[in-house]
Structures are given as structure tokens and as C-alpha cells.
Amino acid sequence: xxxxxxxxxxxxxxxxxxxxxxxxxxxxxxxxxxxxxxxxxxxxxxxxxxxxxxxxxxxxxxxxxxxxxxxxxxxxxxxxxxxxxxxxxxxxxxxxxxxxxxxxxxxxxxxxxxxxxxxxxxxxxxxxxxxxxxxxxxxxxxxxxxxxxxxxxxxxxxxxxxxxxxxxxxxxxxxxxxxxxxxxxxxxxxxxxxxxxxxxxxxxxxxxxxxxxxxxxxxxxxxxxxxxxxxxxxxxxxxxxxxxxxxxxxxxxxxxxxxxxxxxxxxxxxxxxxxxxxxxxxxxxxxxxxxxxxxxxxxxxxxxxxxxxxxxxxxxxxxxxxxxxxxxxxxxxxxxxxxxxxxxxxxxxxxxxxxxxxxxxxxxxx
Numbered sequence: 001x002x003x004x005x006x007x008x009x010x011x012x013x014x015x016x017x018x019x020x021x022x023x024x025x026x027x028x029x030x031x032x033x034x035x036x037x038x039x040x041x042x043x044x045x046x047x048x049x050x051x052x053x054x055x056x057x058x059x060x061x062x063x064x065x066x067x068x069x070x071x072x073x074x075x076x077x078x079x080x081x082x083x084x085x086x087x088x089x090x091x092x093x094x095x096x097x098x099x100x101x102x103x104x105x106x107x108x109x110x111x112x113x114x115x116x117x118x119x120x121x122x123x124x125x126x127x128x129x130x131x132x133x134x135x136x137x138x139x140x141x142x143x144x145x146x147x148x149x150x151x152x153x154x155x156x157x158x159x160x161x162x163x164x165x166x167x168x169x170x171x172x173x174x175x176x177x178x179x180x181x182x183x184x185x186x187x188x189x190x191x192x193x194x195x196x197x198x199x200x201x202x203x204x205x206x207x208x209x210x211x212x213x214x215x216x217x218x219x220x221x222x223x224x225x226x227x228x229x230x231x232x233x234x235x236x237x238x239x240x241x242x243x244x245x246x247x248x249x250x251x252x253x254x255x256x257x258x259x260x261x262x263x264x265x266x267x268x269x270x271x272x273x274x275x276x277x278x279x280x281x282x283x284x285x286x287x288x289x290x291x292x293x294x295x296x297x298x299x300x301x302x303x304x305x306x307x308x309x310x311x312x313x314x315x316x317x318x319x320x321x322x323x324x325x326x327x328x329x330x331x332x333x334x335x336x337x338x339x340x341x342x343x344x345x346x347x348x349x350x351x352x353x354x355x356x357x358x359x360x361x362x363x364x365x366x
Contacts, residue, residue, distance in 0.1 A: 005029040005213075011220055012060055014160045015345035023220030024160045033213030034064065034163050035072040037183035042154060043101050044129055044170040045073040052078040053103035053131075054090050059345075060160040061133050065103045087111045091122040103131040105349075107284060109141050109153065114283065114306065119148040127151045129170065133158055134349050136252055136274050139176040155180065157206075157252065159238055161216040165208055166250050177274075178249040179242070186212050190244055195232030203253050206242040207235040241268070258352055260289030261297055265330050269299075269352060272333060275326040276301060279319055281309040286342045287333060288355040291363065301333035302355055304342060311338030 009028040013021040039045045043065065051070045055062045057079070070077040078097045082089055090112055094102060104112075109132065112118065130145065130153045137155045146152050156167035157179040165188055168180035182188040187209035190198045198204050208215060215236060219225045229237045241253035254268035261267070269287035276285040284304040292298040303319065305311060316336040323332040343354035 003028060005032070006217070008217065012058070012063070012160055015059065015349050022222055022225060025217045025220050026214075027217050029213045030163075031068055031072055033185075033215075035069050037185055038064065038164050038167075039069045039073050042131065042156060042164060042167045042169055042183070043069065045069065045075055045101070047075070049073075049075040049100045049128070050078060050098055050126070051075060051101045051103075052080060052093060052097060052099040054080040054082070054085050054093065054108065055104065060163055061103065061158060064163045065101070065131060085111070087115045087118075091115065091118055091124065094127065095123045098126040100126055100128040101131065102127055102129075103133075105134040106132055106137045106141055107135065109145055110138070110277070110283060113141065113144055113148070124149050124151075129154055131156065133164065136177060136270055138274060138277055140278060142174075142176050157240075157242075157250065161236070161238070162208060162212065162214055165212070175245075175247075175249050178245075178251050181248050181250070186214075188250065189235070190242060190250075191231060191233075191235055191237075193231065195235050200244050200246050203241055203243040205231070205235075205256070206238045206240040206250070207231060208238065210234045210236050212236075258288075260299055262289070262299055262334075263330065267299060267331050271327055272299060272301060272323060272331055273350075275323045275331075276303060276319060276333075278326060279322050281305050281315060282319070284342055284350075286350045286352060286355050288352045288359075290335075290356065290359040292334075298334040299331065300335040300337070300355075300359070302337050302339050302342060304339060 006027050008025050009030060011023050011025055013023055051066050053062055053066050057063050057067055066077050080093055085108060130151050132153050133156045142153050154168045156164045158164035165186045166179040166182050168174055172180060189207055190202060190204050191207045192198060192204050231237050239256050241256050242250050244250050254270045258269050259266050272287040273285045276282050282303055283306050286302045288300060289297040290300045319336055320332045343351040345351060
């Protein structure tokens with residue numbers, strides 16, 4: 001039986017960070033549409049490279065970098081075998097297999113940086129590039145990793161529906177915390193709900209042209225969801241909010257369905273999480289809007305601290321003031337809860353819907 005580029009090749013399910021997972025149907029054209037732009041522009045793959053990352057292959061990011069693109073370019077790949085991520089084991093993984101292209105999430109890089117003197121204890125000299133995706137990459141994480149290991153982290157924006165489409169790329173000037181620029185051959189824009197392009201500086205829907213060969217075919221048996229992401233003028237709506245600057249770099253805002261409304265202000269949870277994680281005491285944070293009888297909705301943060309810090313009311317107050325000073329007074333979390341571990345998907349993304357569910361369960365018990 002002959003196979004066409006448009007025939008289904010594989011199904012991959014979304015991580016379900018904001019709702020139920022969706023079956024994403026990709027065609028055979030996917031690998032042709034991505035391996036050039038990503039394999040060269042993002043990963044800089046060359047003969048002799050060894051790819052590896054400590055995340056599950058059920059995540060599109062890992063499946064592409066550590067499997068499909070490596071095989072397509074004929075380079076080696078190593079599968080990380082531990083079920084749960086461990087910072088020390090990640091360094092051992094790089095050292096043992098002489099990984100040249102290492103991919104992780106910002107959380108993984110923060111956890112690895114928390115290992116004292118890792119740059120002296122482990123041989124990471126094989127690293128050529130480190131890749132990051134899944135959540136905003138903090139400026140401090142980027143600077144500290146570059147300072148300690150002499151390797152830059154290439155940040156990117158991608159989805160199960162398209163893999164990466166915006167990245168810093170190996171040949172671009174780095175603008176810390178930006179998603180970089182669209183990969184060669186991929187048309188990306190900020191558009192309104194009528195499919196009209198918007199000028200630099202305006203935040204709205206982050207969209208990809210439907211003719212991108214690596215874009216998925218459909219959601220499996222979910223035609224209504226397909227209608228929701230189909231915009232006029234042949235745009236696919238990623239359901240993310242972002243803006244572009246005058247130089248063509250894209251900057252992430254939030255998932256459109258994660259936006260919180262507090263006292264009439266629209267607040268991105270990613271903004272608050274990023275501000276919190278710039279505080280020296282914070283290892284990780286998750287933010288979501290919760291029901292409040294007076295405000296309707298208020299911003300709440302769940303915070304995981306570094307080992308050397310103790311959760312106290314004074315520290316919570318300090319974090320609130322820190323957010324006010326870092327981004328804006330109206331964005332600070334009205335409530336902070338210290339926890340040991342955040343709920344996450346297998347790919348390491350924070351499950352904000354799970355945070356909201358926790359709060360609903362608390363209300364039922366009152």
C-alpha cells in the first residue's frame with residue numbers, strides 16, 4: 001500500500017495542562033516539515049552529535065529532539081531510564097554518554113543549578129547546546145547556566161500540534177525570556193479573532209499558518225475542538241497569547257484560558273510565576289485564579305522553596321512585596337501556600353487545573 005505525505009503517521013496526546021488531553025493526529029509530512037528547521041536552526045545537528053534529555057518520549061518535545069530528528073539526521077541518541085527526574089543523575093547522564101545536545105525544561109535547569117559545585121563535580125564539557133521549552137525560561141537561569149557551564153540555553157516555543165515553531169536558534173542574538181523568531185519556512189503572527197495581523201507590541205492570539213507542513217491534521221474524533229482553533233485567513237490558533245517586538249522576536253504571555261481576572265485586571269499566571277521564581281528563596285511556583293467572595297477571582301500562588309529556606313508568614317509577605325516591586329502591585333498573589341511538590345504532567349508542565357481543583361475540594365469541605 002502506498003503512503004502519502006498526508007496520511008496519518010502517529011497520534012500523540014496533549015499534556016492536558018488546562019483541560020482534557022486531546023489526540024493529535026500527525027501526518028508523515030511532519031518529519032519533512034520540521035527536521036530541517038529544527039535539526040539545523042535549533043539543534044545545530046552535525047555528524048558525531050549525541051542527543052539526550054531526561055523527559056518522557058510521550059511528550060512531543062522529547063519525541064522530536066531525542067528520537068525523530070536524531071534518527072533523521074543520523075546522529076546518536078540516548079534514552080534516560082529513570083522514571084523520576086533526579087538532578088545528580090542528569091549530570092551523570094551527560095557525563096557518562098558525552099551528550100552534546102541536551103534538552104530540558106526551565107524547571108529541570110533550575111533543579112540542576114541547585115546542585116552545589118556541579119560544574120566542578122561533573123564533566124559536562126561535551127555539551128554543545130542546551131535546549132529549553134515547556135514554560136518561560138528565567139533570565140537568572142539562563143545567565144547562571146551560561147556562567148557555570150559555558151553553554152547557552154536555546155529557548156523555544158512549541159506544541160504537540162506543531163512541535164517547535166519559534167526558537168532562539170543557534171545563529172540568533174539572544175534576547176533573554178523571548179521565544180526567539182519563527183523557524184525558517186514557518187509563518188507565525190499575532191492575530192485577532194478575525195485573523196487580522198496585529199502590529200508589534202500588541203498582545204493577542206499567537207497563530208501559525210495552516211499551510212505549515214508540520215502542523216497536525218486534526219484532533220482525533222474532536223471536530224468541535226478543531227473549529228475552536230481555526231481562524232479566518234487560514235490561521236491555526238495556538239490558544240496562547242503573545243506579542244512580537246520591532247525586531248521580529250516573539251514574547252510569551254499566557255495560555256488564553258489561564259488568564260485570571262482580578263479587580264477588572266487581566267493577569268497572566270506565567271507573569272506571576274516568573275516574578276516569584278526570580279526570588280532567591282523560590283525553586284518553583286504555580287499560580288492560578290481561585291474563587292473569592294469579594295473579588296470574584298483572586299491570584300493564588302503555590303510555592304516550592306529551596307532547601308535552605310523555611311516557610312513562614314514573613315516569607316510569604318516578603319514574596320508578595322517582591323512580586324509587587326518586580327512586575328506590578330495589582331498582580332501580586334493575594335494568597336501563598338507553601339508545598340513540597342507541584343502537580344505536573346509527565347513532561348514537567350505545571351497542572352494549573354489541578355491547583356484549581358485543590359481549591360474547589362477545600363471549598364466543599366468548609
